[in-house]
Amino acid sequence: MDPNEVEFLGEKQLVTIIPSFTFNQIHLISGSIGPFRAGLPTQVPIWLAVNLKQQQKCRIVGQEWMDAKLLIDVKDEEKTSKFFTKMPSDHYMDETLMLLGVAPEDIPQAEEIRTIVKDLWDIRMSKLRTSVDAFMKSDSAFAKLDHLTPMEINCIRPSLPHALDQRDRIQTCGSRPRDSQDTQRS
């Protein structure tokens, strides 16, 4: 998958905005949004929030977890834990990039949050690389990794699945019975 496609999936997450206009409820396939009352917070998908923000029609209230203190705690836990810890959001990386990209002035401590999330991402990526390597070197046929987010899974595609395919090919090459091939040929 393309990172853009993962981001597209992440755009379905809800975010709170404070609209500066009044409008009726909008009925969409995925559900109804609104109604919008100027000054009253309401929940909308990120794609709509980004669009409205670009038209200067709303103010984005950051996600609950977009708080420097909370994120530092999450980062410390991630650093000390041997395994992956649960992230505050399944699309933490894409949400941060989208929301901070379009509305850095609406979210307090935007720069700090950006840095911490990037650190978090780097820690998790290096952990992922180490565990992928350990998994390849071991003979095990499966591994269980909890709490990986879609964007992180997408990072090791297609390298890891392809490498496992090739490992499987090499593993099974000697066991192919030769006699059956000979009889097919004759």
Place this chain on the structure above:
Amino acid sequence: MSLCHSYMPNYFSIDDILSSQERVSCKIEVKLPGLGYLDVSSESPDLQSGTKLDLPHWLAYPMNSRTHPFVSIEVPKIYKEAYREILTADACAVALNKWSCYFYEFGIHLAQYEHSDCNLIQDLLLQAFKSRFRLVMDWAHNTGTDPTVGLQLPILERKLFLTGRKSRCLLISWLKEGGGSIETSEMVANHKKRKRAELEDENT
């Protein structure tokens, strides 16, 4: 990026065809009448038994069949004891491409022969592949690497390197520039769907 599959040999795969061209040294066991032209140095019309020849894998393999072996084969030196020790010492330090461009592919072919050394080839390939995977993955994920570095890898690893690198570049550009527009997947674009206009033409 469209859906990409990993490499699998098939009838039309050029890499598979090329890898079966690699030479295996053979010793002729039975006198083969009329095949003297295969051995350039001999003048007799027949291929005498005991002659040593380098035959491509696709020819050597059927001639080495278990029931009527016309030839006996010898495993190429890159899959033998001395080279195996080099790989065990540090597989990452070896430029496998210099040994053979089709190191893994040819090895997989060789593992099918009935020969005492051939049983060890599979283990050798597996160990080499496992220990070199980290190297290939790191090269692919490190954008600072020279893109031509892939040429030092044998074909099988080169394919992994190139696909890994491609997806890495997409990720980097996403991180830098944010999402662009999503394109129609190739499969959908090529899907032969009957257009509404055509349907209406048929009805009238």
